[in-house]
Amino acid sequence: MRARDLVEEYPIAQLDDDALTAVSAMAQQRRPGLVVMGEAGAAPLVLPGSQVLRFLVPGYVQDDPSLARVFDEQDASEACLNRLVGCTVRELLPAPEKRAETAVVPGSATVLECAALMARLRSPLLVVEDGDTILGVVTTSRLLDRLLSGPAA
Amino acid sequence: MRARDLVEEYPIAQLDDDALTAVSAMAQQRRPGLVVMGEAGAAPLVLPGSQVLRFLVPGYVQDDPSLARVFDEQDASEACLNRLVGCTVRELLPAPEKRAETAVVPGSATVLECAALMARLRSPLLVVEDGDTILGVVTTSRLLDRLLSGPAA
Numbered sequence: 001m002r003a004r005d006l007v008e009e010y011p012i013a014q015l016d017d018d019a020l021t022a023v024s025a026m027a028q029q030r031r032p033g034l035v036v037m038g039e040a041g042a043a044p045l046v047l048p049g050s051q052v053l054r055f056l057v058p059g060y061v062q063d064d065p066s067l068a069r070v071f072d073e074q075d076a077s078e079a080c081l082n083r084l085v086g087c088t089v090r091e092l093l094p095a096p097e098k099r100a101e102t103a104v105v106p107g108s109a110t111v112l113e114c115a116a117l118m119a120r121l122r123s124p125l126l127v128v129e130d131g132d133t134i135l136g137v138v139t140t141s142r143l144l145d146r147l148l149s150g151p152a153a
Numbered sequence: 154m155r156a157r158d159l160v161e162e163y164p165i166a167q168l169d170d171d172a173l174t175a176v177s178a179m180a181q182q183r184r185p186g187l188v189v190m191g192e193a194g195a196a197p198l199v200l201p202g203s204q205v206l207r208f209l210v211p212g213y214v215q216d217d218p219s220l221a222r223v224f225d226e227q228d229a230s231e232a233c234l235n236r237l238v239g240c241t242v243r244e245l246l247p248a249p250e251k252r253a254e255t256a257v258v259p260g261s262a263t264v265l266e267c268a269a270l271m272a273r274l275r276s277p278l279l280v281v282e283d284g285d286t287i288l289g290v291v292t293t294s295r296l297l298d299r300l301l302s303g304p305a306a
Binding site: 020023024026027028029030031032048049050051052053054056057061062065068069071072076077079080081084110111112113115116117118119120121122123124139140141142143144145147148149 | 173176177179182183185201203204205207209210214215218221222225230233234237263265268269270271272273274275276277292293297298300301
């Protein structure tokens with residue numbers, strides 16, 4: 001059993017896609033994050049949902065959480081929507097120098113390789129690639145399920 | 154709209170529950186993490202799936218990821234199962250001194266307060282409490298869906 005045997009289909013956003021559309025779809029489909037196709041020649045990127053939130057929450061609220069209490073719901077929604085309107089997915093990504101190791105494994109990765117990388121990156125999913133082809137993603141729960149179903153399964 | 158209006162039901166593990174049973178259920182139900190009732194008087198804890206994986210992956214593999222490649226699947230499953238067998242949920246938790254801010258909000262928390270805390274903790278869910286009563290959890294995708302449905306919704 002290798003990463004390629006554990007993949008699930010997953011929507012892949014393009015860098016130039018509309019950010020609001022991509023994030024709304026992710027939220028409505030209750031997915032744990034966005035998978036974004038990288039620049040030509042670069043690896044795809046995984047943006048966990050909490051990182052998307054980080055983009056949406058205005059910086060002054062992140063700096064001073066007590067400000068979050070004074071926003072009424074209308075203001076909060078407007079502030080968050082305003083961060084996304086007119087943006088592309090590219091703008092959601094952390095700056096290149098802040099991008100850590102990418103959450104990507106080859107199809108041949110063992111279950112334990114996937115688990116170790118996912119644990120290290122604290123990522124809810126990994127992208128599985130064969131060469132330049134994205135095969136799908138492996139989620140934490142699928143991987144756990146596989147690891148715990150026992151050696152004989 | 155407050156945290157209490159966004160809650161979903163979620164299984165709550167007890168500290169003395171069998172760890173293998175709790176983690177297996179979480180994986181089979183494709184949930185993003187474990188919610189664990191705290192010690193008497195202490196807040197509940199959220200253990201994201203990736204943190205559960207961190208417990209399962211043997212320390213020497215986390216220290217040297219190249220070792221993950223040499224484990225065949227049977228060995229990997231056995232190594233991970235062995236970490237859980239006979240353990241309670243309590244043993245999955247990080248040491249108290251390593252526990253960061255807890256992913257818990259009162260029912261009265263605003264949508265933006267939830268978003269700011271979730272982003273800061275990189276947590277896929279928050280526990281919503283009223284006094285000592287757990288009302289349920291708010292997930293990242295539910296919160297995003299709410300924030301993006303717009304002020305008029």
